[in-house]
Amino acid sequence: MRKRQRVKRIGALFLLFSLVFTACSDDDDQSNGAQPQNGNQDQADSTLKEVKRKGKLTCGTEGSVPGFSTVNSDGDHEGFDVDFCKAIAAAVLGDPEKVEYRELTASNRFTLLQASEVDVLIRNTTWTAKRDGAESGNFAATTFYDSQGIMVHTGEFKTVEDLDNSSICLISGTTTEANIAAYFAAKNLKFDPRSYENSDSAQEAFQSGSCDAWSADRSRLVGVQKNWLPEPGALTILDDVLSKEPLGPVTRDGDTQWSDIVNWVVFATINAEELGITQENVDDMIAGSKDSEVQRFLGVEVDGTIFNPKLGLPTDFNAQVIRAVGNYSEIYKRNIGHSGLERGLNNLWTAEPRGLLYSPPYI
Amino acid sequence: MAAIQPSPSSNDLQPPYTRTTPLSWVLQNLFNNWYNTVFTLFFGVILSYAAYRGLRFFFVTARWEIVETNLTNLMVGQFPRNELERVWAALFLLGGSGGFIAGQAKQLSTQDPTSPPPSPGREQILDFVRRAWPFTILVLFLLRLSRSTTIMLLILALVALTGAGRLIGARIPGASPKRITIFALATACATLLLLLFNGPPSQEWGGLLLTVFLSTVSILASFPLGILLALGRRSSLPAIRFVCVGYIEVIRGVPLITLLLLSTILKLFLPPNSFDPNDITRAAVVLALFTAAYVAEIMRGGFQAIPQGQIEAAQALGLVPIQTIRLIGLPQAIRKVVPALVGQFISLLKDTSLVSIIGLSDILKVSRSFTSQDDFVGKGLTAETLAAACLVYWALCFTMSKESKRLEERLGVGER
Numbered sequence: 101m102r103k104r105q106r107v108k109r110i111g112a113l114f115l116l117f118s119l120v121f122t123a124c125s126d127d128d129d130q131s132n133g134a135q136p137q138n139g140n141q142d143q144a145d146s147t148l149k150e151v152k153r154k155g156k157l158t159c160g161t162e163g164s165v166p167g168f169s170t171v172n173s174d175g176d177h178e179g180f181d182v183d184f185c186k187a188i189a190a191a192v193l194g195d196p197e198k199v200e201y202r203e204l205t206a207s208n209r210f211t212l213l214q215a216s217e218v219d220v221l222i223r224n225t226t227w228t229a230k231r232d233g234a235e236s237g238n239f240a241a242t243t244f245y246d247s248q249g250i251m252v253h254t255g256e257f258k259t260v261e262d263l264d265n266s267s268i269c270l271i272s273g274t275t276t277e278a279n280i281a282a283y284f285a286a287k288n289l290k291f292d293p294r295s296y297e298n299s300d301s302a303q304e305a306f307q308s309g310s311c312d313a314w315s316a317d318r319s320r321l322v323g324v325q326k327n328w329l330p331e332p333g334a335l336t337i338l339d340d341v342l343s344k345e346p347l348g349p350v351t352r353d354g355d356t357q358w359s360d361i362v363n364w365v366v367f368a369t370i371n372a373e374e375l376g377i378t379q380e381n382v383d384d385m386i387a388g389s390k391d392s393e394v395q396r397f398l399g400v401e402v403d404g405t406i407f408n409p410k411l412g413l414p415t416d417f418n419a420q421v422i423r424a425v426g427n428y429s430e431i432y433k434r435n436i437g438h439s440g441l442e443r444g445l446n447n448l449w450t451a452e453p454r455g456l457l458y459s460p461p462y463i
Numbered sequence: 464m465a466a467i468q469p470s471p472s473s474n475d476l477q478p479p480y481t482r483t484t485p486l487s488w489v490l491q492n493l494f495n496n497w498y499n500t501v502f503t504l505f506f507g508v509i510l511s512y513a514a515y516r517g518l519r520f521f522f523v524t525a526r527w528e529i530v531e532t533n534l535t536n537l538m539v540g541q542f543p544r545n546e547l548e549r550v551w552a553a554l555f556l557l558g559g560s561g562g563f564i565a566g567q568a569k570q571l572s573t574q575d576p577t578s579p580p581p582s583p584g585r586e587q588i589l590d591f592v593r594r595a596w597p598f599t600i601l602v603l604f605l606l607r608l609s610r611s612t613t614i615m616l617l618i619l620a621l622v623a624l625t626g627a628g629r630l631i632g633a634r635i636p637g638a639s640p641k642r643i644t645i646f647a648l649a650t651a652c653a654t655l656l657l658l659l660f661n662g663p664p665s666q667e668w669g670g671l672l673l674t675v676f677l678s679t680v681s682i683l684a685s686f687p688l689g690i691l692l693a694l695g696r697r698s699s700l701p702a703i704r705f706v707c708v709g710y711i712e713v714i715r716g717v718p719l720i721t722l723l724l725l726s727t728i729l730k731l732f733l734p735p736n737s738f739d740p741n742d743i744t745r746a747a748v749v750l751a752l753f754t755a756a757y758v759a760e761i762m763r764g765g766f767q768a769i770p771q772g773q774i775e776a777a778q779a780l781g782l783v784p785i786q787t788i789r790l791i792g793l794p795q796a797i798r799k800v801v802p803a804l805v806g807q808f809i810s811l812l813k814d815t816s817l818v819s820i821i822g823l824s825d826i827l828k829v830s831r832s833f834t835s836q837d838d839f840v841g842k843g844l845t846a847e848t849l850a851a852a853c854l855v856y857w858a859l860c861f862t863m864s865k866e867s868k869r870l871e872e873r874l875g876v877g878e879r
Binding site: 165166175212215 | 829835
C-alpha cells in the first residue's frame with residue numbers, strides 16, 4: 101500500500117516536471133517565432149545607440165581567410181572584411197580601432213548575430229534568399245563578388261569534362277559541395293568528393309596530390325595559384341564558374357537605421373573611388389576641392405550649410421571612412437590585389453572594363 | 464606487527480641476487496622465445512621508423528618560422544603588444560610567490576614528524592629534474608624559437624626569482640596551512656589585478672594565456688562546488704538531494720559544446736539590459752559548472768569508500784556534522800580520489816579547446832589561424848602549428864599528471 105502511494109507520488113512528480121518542461125518549451129517556441137520581431141522592436145533603431153554606448157563596434161569575422169580576415173603576428177586583425185569593420189567604426193565612432201572582433205564559424209554566425217552578440221557580420225557571407233529570410237539577416241551592399249571555381253595541376257586536365265571520375269578536394273558543409281555536385285550532375289559527369297574540415301586542410305590535400313582538383317572560391321584559388329612556390333604557372337584555374345557568391349555585410353532584420361548606416365559606409369568607399377578621393381588626398385580635397393559633389397560627399401561647409409542626409413551619422417562620416425581605410429580600390433589593393441586577382445566583377449560600373457560596383461548618388 | 468619482523472635467520476632466506484645487465488634484460492624479456500623475437504623485431508622496426516620520422520620532422524624538416532613569427536600570438540593571442548609587461552609582471556608574481564609557497568610547504572612537511580627525513584642535495588636536484596623535465600622541454604623549445612636575448616634574460620630572471628622565493632619560504636619560520644592558503648589567495652587576486660586593472664578587456668586575451676586562465680579558474684571553482692554537490696547528493700534532506708541529483712544528471716546528460724553554445728545566446732533568456740557577462744567569463748562559468756558535476760560524482764565515490772565506522776567514531780567523539788565532514792570525511796575522501804580527480808582536471812584543460820566554437824581564441828584556435836596569414840598561406844605548414852600546440856598541451860597535462868603522482872605518493876594512495 102505504502103509502496104503504491106510512493107509510486108503515485110513519483111508519478112505525480114514526473115507529471116509536474118513534464119508540465120513544467122512543456123511549458124518551458126512552449127515558451128521557447130513562441131519566443132523563437134516572436135522574439136526576432138519583439139526583440140528587435142525593443143532594440144529597433146538601437147544598434148547605433150548600443151554601439152555608441154559601448155564605445156566600440158563588435159564585428160563578426162572569420163579570422164582565417166587569407167586576404168579577407170586574418171590575424172597577423174602582432175595579434176591584429178587585417179584583411180578585406182576587417183577593413184569594412186574598421187570603416188563602420190570610423191563612420192560611427194570616429195576611430196577605426198574601436199572594433200572588437202569575434203571570430204565566428206560558418207554555423208554559429210547567424211545565431212550570434214541574432215543574439216546581438218555582434219553588431220554586424222562581415223564574414224565572407226554569401227547573400228542568399230534563405231539567409232535573408234529564414235535566418236533573419238539583412239544584407240547590405242555587396243562588397244565582393246566571388247564565384248566558385250576549380251583548380252587543377254596544369255597539364256592533365258584542360259576542361260571540366262576531363263575531370264570525369266576524378267577526385268576533388270572540398271570543404272565539407274558549405275555551399276561549395278552542393279554547387280559542384282549540381283554542376284557535375286548537369287554535365288553528366290561523376291566525381292569522388294574528398295571533404296575536408298576547413299580550406300587549409302583541403303588546400304594541403306590538393307597540394308600534396310591527394311586529389312586531382314580543388315574547388316573553392318576563386319578569390320582563394322587565385323591567391324594560391326599566384327603564390328605557388330615550386331613554379332608559377334603549375335596550377336590552372338578552369339574557366340567554369342560554378343556559382344554566384346556575392347559577399348557582403350549582414351545586420352539584424354528590423355533595424356533599418358543600422359542597415360542604412362552599414363550600406364552607406366560601403367557606398368562611401370565606392371563613391372570615393374568614383375570621385376578619385378584616396379586616403380592620401382582626402383584632407384587636401386576637404387581643404388581645396390571646388391567640386392560641389394566632392395564637397396557634399398566630404399561634408400564640407402558650402403554657403404553656410406553642410407549636407408546632412410540624416411543617416412544617423414556625423415556629416416563628415418565619408419571623410420572619416422576614407423581617412424581610416426581609403427576608397428574601395430585601396431582596400432582591394434591592400435588586401436586582395438597583391439594575390440594577382442583581377443578586379444573583374446568588382447570593378448566600378450563607371451569604370452572600364454565595367455564591373456558591378458554601383459553606388460546610389462550621395463545627394 | 465611482531466610476526467613480520469625479520470628474524471635473524473631471514474637473511475638466509477632472501478631470494479638469490481641476480482645481476483641484471485641491460486643485455487640480459489633484453490634477452491630475457493624481448494627475445495626469450497621465437498614469437499617474442501618476431502614481435503620485438505616487427506614492432507621495433509615500426510616504432511623506430513615512427514620515431515625517426517617524428518624526430519626528423521621536429522629537428523630537421525619542420526619549418527618553424529611560422530611558429531617563430533607568431534610566438535607572441537601563440538602565448539597571448541590578441542593581447543595588446545604594448546601591454547605585455549602586464550603578463551610578465553603576472554608571471555614574476557606567480558613565480559616568486561609560487562616559490563615562496565613551495566618553500567613554506569617544504570618547511571611544513573619537514574616539521575611533520577611522520578615525513579621521511581630530508582634527502583641529500585643531489586637527490587633533490589634529481590627529483591626536481593624528474594618533476595620539471597616536460598615543462599623544461601617546452602620552455603627550451605619556445606626559447607629556441609624566440610631567439611631573443613630579452614626573453615631569455617626574463618625567463619632566467621623568472622627562474623631565479625622562483626628559486627629565491629623558495630629559499631626565502633623555507634627560511635621564514637612559522638609556516639602553516641592557513642598562511643599558505645591566504646598567501647595563495649592573495650597571489651591569485653594580485654595576478655588578476657595585474658592583468659585586468661585598467662588594462663585591456665579580457666576579450667582580447669587569447670592563446671596560452673586564455674587556455675591557462677580558463678582551466679585554472681574552472682578547476683579552482685569546480686572543486687568546492689563539486690564537493691558541495693557530492694555532499695548534497697548524500698544529504699538526508701530530500702529537497703537538497705533532489706536538487707543536487709537533478710543538477711548533476713542534467714549537466715552530465717548534456718554535451719559541453721551544447722552548454723557552451725547555450726551560453727552564447729544567454730542574452731535571449733535574460734531580461735534586456737540586465738547583467739551580461741563577457742564571453743570569457745561565460746566560458747569559464749560553463750566549464751566550471753560542467754566539471755563540478757563530474758567532480759561531484761568522483762567525490763561521492765570517495766565519500767562512499769569511507770567506512771561507516773569512521774563516521775560513527777566521529778559522532779561518538781561528539782563532532783558535529785560539519786566537523787565530521789571537514790576533519791574525517793573530506794581528507795580521507797580526497798585522498799582516495801586524487802587520480803580520478805586529476806584525470807578530470809586534465810580532461811578539463813583539454814576541453815578548453817572547445818571554446819573556439821563560441822569565438823574565443825584559445826591556443827589551438829590561434830595556432831590554426833597562422834596558416835592563413837599572407838606570409839604562410841598555402842605552404843603546407845599546418846603540421847608545424849599543430850605540433851607546437853601539441854607540445855604545449857602535452858607539457859601542461861604531463862606536468863599535472865606527474866604532480867598528481869607525487870601527491871598520491873605523499874598521501875600514500877594505493878598503499879593501504
